[in-house]
Amino acid sequence: MSPNDAPDRFNEEKSAFTVRGAELPDLDTGVTAIRDVVRTLPLRPGVYRMIDARGNVLYVGKAKALKNRVTNYTQVMRLPRRLQRMVSQTRSMEIVTTTNEAEALLVEAQLIKRYRPPYNVLLRDDKSFPFILLRHDHEFPRIQKHRGARKIAGRYFGPYAGAGEVNRTLNALQKLFLLRSCTDSFFRNRARPCLLYQIKRCSAPCVGRIDETAYAELVDDAEAFLDGKSSAVQAKLAGQMNKAAEDLDYELAAVYRDRLRALTFVQNSGEVAQGVEDADIFALAAQGGAMCIHAFFLRGGQHNGSHSLFPVHVQDVSEDEAFSAFLAQFYEDVPPPKLILLDRHLEEESWLTEALSVKAGHKVRIEVPQRGGRTKLIEMARRNAAEALQRRQAESTGQAKLLNGLAELFGLDGPPDRIEIYDNSHIQGAHALGAMVVAGPEGFRKNAYRKFNIKNPETRTDDDFAMMREVFHRRFAHAQEDDPDREKGEWPDLVLVDGGKGQLSAVRAILEELGVEDVPLVGVAKGPHHGREGREVFHLPDGRELTLPVNDPLLFYIQRLRDEAHRFVIGAHRGKRSRAITTSTLDDVPGIGPSRKKALLLHFGTASVVKDARLEDLQRVPGISSAVAQTIYDYFHPGG
Numbered sequence: 001m002s003p004n005d006a007p008d009r010f011n012e013e014k015s016a017f018t019v020r021g022a023e024l025p026d027l028d029t030g031v032t033a034i035r036d037v038v039r040t041l042p043l044r045p046g047v048y049r050m051i052d053a054r055g056n057v058l059y060v061g062k063a064k065a066l067k068n069r070v071t072n073y074t075q076v077m078r079l080p081r082r083l084q085r086m087v088s089q090t091r092s093m094e095i096v097t098t099t100n101e102a103e104a105l106l107v108e109a110q111l112i113k114r115y116r117p118p119y120n121v122l123l124r125d126d127k128s129f130p131f132i133l134l135r136h137d138h139e140f141p142r143i144q145k146h147r148g149a150r151k152i153a154g155r156y157f158g159p160y161a162g163a164g165e166v167n168r169t170l171n172a173l174q175k176l177f178l179l180r181s182c183t184d185s186f187f188r189n190r191a192r193p194c195l196l197y198q199i200k201r202c203s204a205p206c207v208g209r210i211d212e213t214a215y216a217e218l219v220d221d222a223e224a225f226l227d228g229k230s231s232a233v234q235a236k237l238a239g240q241m242n243k244a245a246e247d248l249d250y251e252l253a254a255v256y257r258d259r260l261r262a263l264t265f266v267q268n269s270g271e272v273a274q275g276v277e278d279a280d281i282f283a284l285a286a287q288g289g290a291m292c293i294h295a296f297f298l299r300g301g302q303h304n305g306s307h308s309l310f311p312v313h314v315q316d317v318s319e320d321e322a323f324s325a326f327l328a329q330f331y332e333d334v335p336p337p338k339l340i341l342l343d344r345h346l347e348e349e350s351w352l353t354e355a356l357s358v359k360a361g362h363k364v365r366i367e368v369p370q371r372g373g374r375t376k377l378i379e380m381a382r383r384n385a386a387e388a389l390q391r392r393q394a395e396s397t398g399q400a401k402l403l404n405g406l407a408e409l410f411g412l413d414g415p416p417d418r419i420e421i422y423d424n425s426h427i428q429g430a431h432a433l434g435a436m437v438v439a440g441p442e443g444f445r446k447n448a449y450r451k452f453n454i455k456n457p458e459t460r461t462d463d464d465f466a467m468m469r470e471v472f473h474r475r476f477a478h479a480q481e482d483d484p485d486r487e488k489g490e491w492p493d494l495v496l497v498d499g500g501k502g503q504l505s506a507v508r509a510i511l512e513e514l515g516v517e518d519v520p521l522v523g524v525a526k527g528p529h530h531g532r533e534g535r536e537v538f539h540l541p542d543g544r545e546l547t548l549p550v551n552d553p554l555l556f557y558i559q560r561l562r563d564e565a566h567r568f569v570i571g572a573h574r575g576k577r578s579r580a581i582t583t584s585t586l587d588d589v590p591g592i593g594p595s596r597k598k599a600l601l602l603h604f605g606t607a608s609v610v611k612d613a614r615l616e617d618l619q620r621v622p623g624i625s626s627a628v629a630q631t632i633y634d635y636f637h638p639g640g
Contacts, residue, residue, distance in 0.1 A: 027076065030090040034073050037093045041067040045104045046097040047111060050090045050119070056488075057115040058086050062104040066095065080316040086119045102354035109328040118488075121325040122312050129307075129334060130166045131158035132173075134223060139212055140187070140205040141219050143179045145170060157226045159297055159334050161305025169304075176233075176259050177222040178203035178210075200255065225263075228277050228300025234263055276339065276374065277301050283343035283381035284323050285389045289315050292392065293326055294385035296377065299337070306381075308388035310442075324348045328355070336360040342368050343378050399441055405554040406494065409546065410522055410538075416493035417441065421565040422507075423498040424467045425572070434471035435569035438492075439561055448490075450475070451572045464499065465506040472510045480514065492519060498562055500525035504539050524562050586610060589635045591628055599623040600632075611636045 043065045050058040063069030073079065073087055098104040112120050133146035135154040145166045150156050160166045173179065180187065180202050182194070187206045196202035203210040203218065210218075225233045241256035281296040291314045297304035309330075314322045324346050336356040345368050346352065356364040369375045403415035419439045424432070438448040452471045459470045483490055497503050504523035511519060523539035536555065538546040548555040586597045586607050603621045604610045610618075610632070618629035 027084070027088045030087040031074050031076060033091050034070060034087065034093065037095070038067060038071050038074065041070055041095065042097065043067050044097050045099070045101050046095060047104050047107045048096075049094040049111065049115075050086060050117075051092040051094060052089045053091045057111075057117045058089055059083075059117050059119040060108055060111045060115065062101070062108040064101050064104075066097070082119060082316045100354075101351045102358060105328055105348070105351050105355040106359060109332045112325075112329055113332050119313065121314055121317055121322045123309065123326055123329040129159035129161070130163055131156045131160065132166060132169060132226065133157075134179075134219065134226070138184060138187075140180060140215050142184070142187075143170065143173060143181055143222065155223065155226075156335075157299065158304060161295075161297060161307040165305035172263075173222060173225075174201040176225065176263055177218045179215075179218060179222055180205060182206070200258070226300055228302070230263065230300075234260065237263065276341075276377070278337040279339040279341055280337055281341045281377050281381050282323075282327070283378060283385045284319055285382070285385035286314075286319050287389055288393060290389060290393060291319070291322055292385045292389035293323070294381045294388060295330075296381055306384060308385065308392075310389075310392060320344075320347050324352065327352055331356055331359065336364050338362060338364060340364065340366045341374060341378060342366060343382055344368060395443075396441060399443070402554060402557045403441060406557075409548075409554065410494065410520060410540070412494060412520055414493075415441075418489065418492050419494045419496065419561065420492040421496040421498070421561050422468065422471060423562075423565040423569045424464055424471070425569040432467060433569070433572055434467055435565060435572055436471075436475065437561075437565045437568050439564075444564060449568055451569075465502055468497065468499070468503050469506050469510045472507050473514070476511060476514050476516050476519075480516070494520050494522065496558070496561060496565075497521065497523045498565060499523050500537070501539050504541065508541055524558060589632055591631055596623060596628065 045062075045064055046066045047060065047062050048066060048070055049060050052058050061069065070093070073083070073090075076084055076087060079087065096107060098107060112122065116122060128147050131146045131150070133144050133150075133152060133154050133156055135142045135144070135152060137153045141154070145163070146152070146156065158166075160169070170181070174181065174196070178201065181196070182202075190206040193204040193207055193209060194202070197204040197209065203215060205212075205215050221233050221236065224230075237256050237260050241253050241260065244250070244253035244256060276298055277300060279298045281298070283294050285292045285294075290310070292308050292310055294306060294308050296306045309326070311322055311326050323342075323344070327340075336359060338360075340356075346366075349366055353364060353366050356366075367374075369378055400415065406412065406419075407415045417440055421437050421439070422434060424434045432454040434452040434454065436450045436452070438445040452474060454467055454470055456470050459466045479491060482488075495507075497507055500523050504521060507521060511517065511521075521541050525537045525539060526535065535550075536547070536559065538548075538558075540546070548558075586592050586600060592600075599621055600610050601607070604613060613633075615629060615633045618624060618632055619626055621629070624632075
């Protein structure tokens, strides 16, 4: 039966659905919207998006045949409860056709990353994996840690599981190859070698202690080492050490000896790949509606660390579907290696193989080892996945007790799913900003943190109450505009304010002005013994003041929430202050870029002297034309 001829069947299904007491509002409207799209769909591969009444993307899916796949959503009795809710919210769809299934998979991963739909399995994106970057944009290449988009010219080695693995590798590389790690501006302005040269961690190309040819040889050795050719590098160093000893240059021989020791240490500490050069190893564990995927990264025969990841929105989703979605999203940001080892075969394995090969620009193989040394790697990943999931669930149980305790202490309707904590920072009114951190059952949600630069000219930046009023007005006015029906889960179940009665009153007044009266507020003050941990007083809007015993786990939890807000706002404030220090009044002058700014500062010394300079003095600066000098003079002397 075609979807166009199915209204009676749909009514029968909806009737049965209602009898069981599970009717969803607007289910028939959602199915009708989907059926209208189905009429025009081709039997071709592609990607579809489910859209709600406000234009938000609910779900992104791919299909080998769009018409057949989307038709399934009109057969509501066959859908899991999660997708039934999605259908009830759907009001329109957007379709993208592709040439094949692999292209559909890549497009799907891109759209999921962009829209973060609430009904897709999601790989949380608050974790970006670091790389080692050997830059190629300088005659003396720099080696450094790198996160984010790979836009800088050079070679990227990784990923590494965390900053610790990268830092240890960079430390070894500095000992081994003496490559510079300083910025270009630092490099240009050196008159004598820095400390890294003194402790034999850099060859000091900045002051000519090594020429470009010899430095390029070090770069080649470093690339060979990171490519897994450590044996060749070891043989070369041994040969250089022996030659220096034969020439009676024992000081140089000692340098090569120390580099050989560093190389041996790295080889012994990281080589656990059992014959596998470049590969990623994944294993999945599932229990109680939660999943963990543990990943090992092997590059150049070296172990680059491991990491446990916990995809979300996996309830009512098969392990196969969750694993496939995870891999597609994971390699949206990470370049795929030539070999991927999994602990199971996947239904979409051929799609993934083709799509990742296209993305990588080389053939990618997905294998499930059955025998040999590679099975040990899989077993290690399986064990780590299971243990990480058990730890996570144990922590969640303890977290659930704390959230239930918060609900009881502050009289909430239930354990809070989203807690927002606010704090301000400034120095005598300068560089003022507010900050919000967010916590929930899974811990801190760092991708939801927000900074608020104090922008309103009427807000006194030395007045904490005024700053808090501006922060809350902006936060909740935006929430009312963006999510008035509170469907996105971004409204707080509890708000903690760092401060006492004054801050709480200021916040309460702003929320009442906005018509927000159902958000629980609590002020966290340090109490009569200011500065002593454990004496916090909790202020409630009705005037009550609560305290907890100094050894109460709930008190420790609230302190941890407040301290995280304090850490975040202080870090943001320091960053803002540092940026302000490096800026200059010359930055705002039209036509003044870095080169002219540098010429002016070299000629006059400071920006204040430039500001007071006469027109004829400005015209004498090398690189400053008469027209530019007039522009500068007019900017600082608008009255003529």
